[in-house]
Amino acid sequence: MRKQSTALKTGIAAFFSTVLATSSLADDPSLPTRVPPGVKIVLADDANNAASLLRLSGEYDKLAADVSFANFTSGPLRLEAIRAGAAQVGAVGDVPPILAHFSGADVVIVGVVVTEGPTTIIATAPDSGIKELKDLKGKKVGINPGTAQQAIVFRNLRATGLTPEDIVPINLGLAEFADALRAGQIDAAVLKQPDRARYLKSVPGTGATEIASAGDGNKNLKILYASKTALADPSQAAAIRDLVVHWYRAHLWKNDNAETWAKQYLIKDQRLSEEDAKSVIDAETGKTYIPGWKTEIIPRQQDTINLLQAAGNFKGKELKAEDEFDHRFDGLNNESKSAAELHPDG
Structure with a gap:
């Protein structure tokens, strides 16, 4: 009886060992x-x-x-x-x-x-007066619906106690953001690198800047x-x-x-x-x-x-x-x- 019990345990152990090995090998079967x-x-x-x-x-x-x-x-x-x-x-x-x-x-x-890192954050237009996230209130902000950039804007607004109703959204294509900032058509927009560095380099001494995201502003x-x-x-x-x-x-x-x-x-x-x-x-x-x-x-x-x-x-x-x-x-x-x-x- 003891031999049968030992054999049974050994068989069960071998079975589960095979199952685990197969599961580990193939992930979801x-x-x-x-x-x-x-x-x-x-x-x-x-x-x-x-x-x-x-x-x-x-x-x-x-x-x-x-x-x-x-x-x-x-x-x-x-x-x-x-x-x-x-x-x-x-x-x-x-x-x-x-x-x-x-x-x-x-x-x-x-x-x-x-x-991890500030790969995509908000940049501001020349003479926008925006120094920090709370200054976005009442400003024209470039939005490209259905993109990660839209969510970044909304998360940063939430983090500073603002809502999307507190800004004036201007719907544009992502490739249009930098030119719209230079022309003053919008006051702020989310730019990724190297577009952000190129844009800021093109408008030196104008007050244009980049604004660090809040803690969960950019995921x-x-x-x-x-x-x-x-x-x-x-x-x-x-x-x-x-x-x-x-x-x-x-x-x-x-x-x-x-x-x-x-x-x-x-x-x-x-x-x-x-x-x-x-x-x-x-x-x-x-x-x-x-x-x-x-x-x-x-x-x-x-x-x-x-x-x-x-x-x-x-x-x-x-x-x-x-x-x-x-x-x-x-x-x-x-x-x-x-x-x-x-x-x-x-």
């Missing part, structure tokens, strides 16, 4: 991991950013699928590319997934990183989201999973390779001057990291949803942030095994 030959994925990119990150880090050559890139200047345009079937994956900020959720676009988040999320249609195809779902793992590895590579990133991407690819490239690198004062979804990102997204809906955006629907995610991808990180590592036989 409902997420396919084998990428057949010939699978193609198009990623809707922003200024060659994701493409360069993957290539410079060496992760692009390790991708299991044939991944190509198409550039679009804003998150809403990348969403339209996915809607039209011209791309399966998009690289965006935190607001486009909410827009996709609200509009029923069947696009869900599959990867998230956070980059600096970088998100990959994907078409549900693509994710319903096992081959493409496996290719997207593999892409997310390599995308994570590429982001963490950048933490220790800022000089290479500056020279090869910012200067060579984006044609920035060394001075402008330095302003971009200096804005990323902290590390990029892979956050927990349940503990950090889903609560952040819900807060952004609530903030935007309180301001009159995305009316008529109750939006739950957890619905914006494909939870099979939760837990993936840079140490997760890629398709090639899981299936070395092909």
Whole structure:
């Protein structure tokens, strides 16, 4: 009887050991991991950013699928590319997934990183009189609806006790912000680097300045989201999973390779001057990291949803942030095994 009990315990231990090993190896078992030959994925990119990150880090050559890139200047345009079937994956900020959720676009988040530092903050127009966030009251502020920049403005207003009703919103394209500031058409707008450094350099001695964000003013999320249609195809779902793992590895590579990133991407690819490239690198004062979804990102997204809906955006629907995610991808990180590592036989 004791021998049977010992054998039973040994068998149970072996069974759970196998289950745990398989679970660790394959993560969520409902997420396919084998990428057949010939699978193609198009990623809707922003200024060659994701493409360069993957290539410079060496992760692009390790991708299991044939991944190509198409550039679009804003998150809403990348969403339209996915809607039209011209791309399966998009690289965006935190607001486009909410827009996709609200509009029923069947696009869900599959990867998230956070980059610490004042990468995207408010800049002011010449002679605007704005010295700090509370001075935004009654001012004309550039807004591009459906973008992370819109949420940054609203979070900073909230932090200083103001509301969107306390400003005069001027709807413009992101590329129009700097020129509108110079012309005095708006008093303030959110600019990312190197646009902010270039703009401020062009208006010296005019009182134009940059205003530091409040504590949670800029969340600096970088998100990959994907078409549900693509994710319903096992081959493409496996290719997207593999892409997310390599995308994570590429982001963490950048933490220790800022000089290479500056020279090869910012200067060579984006044609920035060394001075402008330095302003971009200096804005990323902290590390990029892979956050927990349940503990950090889903609560952040819900807060952004609530903030935007309180301001009159995305009316008529109750939006739950957890619905914006494909939870099979939760837990993936840079140490997760890629398709090639899981299936070395092909």
